Amino acid sequence: MIVRIMGEGQLKLADSHFVELNKLDDELLAELESGDEEGFRRTLGALLDAVRRFGEPLPDDALEPSELILPAPGAGLDEVKEMLSDDGLIPG
Numbered sequence: 001m002i003v004r005i006m007g008e009g010q011l012k013l014a015d016s017h018f019v020e021l022n023k024l025d026d027e028l029l030a031e032l033e034s035g036d037e038e039g040f041r042r043t044l045g046a047l048l049d050a051v052r053r054f055g056e057p058l059p060d061d062a063l064e065p066s067e068l069i070l071p072a073p074g075a076g077l078d079e080v081k082e083m084l085s086d087d088g089l090i091p092g
Contacts, residue, residue: 002058003051004066006075011055012064021050032081040077048073 001018004010013021024047031039048070058064071080 001067002064003055003068003070005048005051005070005072007072009060010058010062010064010066011051012058013051013055017050017054021047021054024050028080032077035077037077040080044071044075044080045073 001013001015002010003013024043028040028043028047030036031043051070069083071083
């Protein structure tokens, strides 16, 4: 799976990490819905850290289609709400 972190680039992740990333996505959605800014920031950071930890960066000149697009680390609640569909950041 190819994941793009806005403002950072693309990473290739094995599908075996989907369960852990989906759990973080579910937490992030709950925090968005409740307006929990502190929890949102913490969980977004954990989600981005997991993608960076599990992923292998693609070269800057690679233009692979991204299966997932994640917000930049400094993204706010409203900005991320605009990115979401009913399925969250990671399609279930």
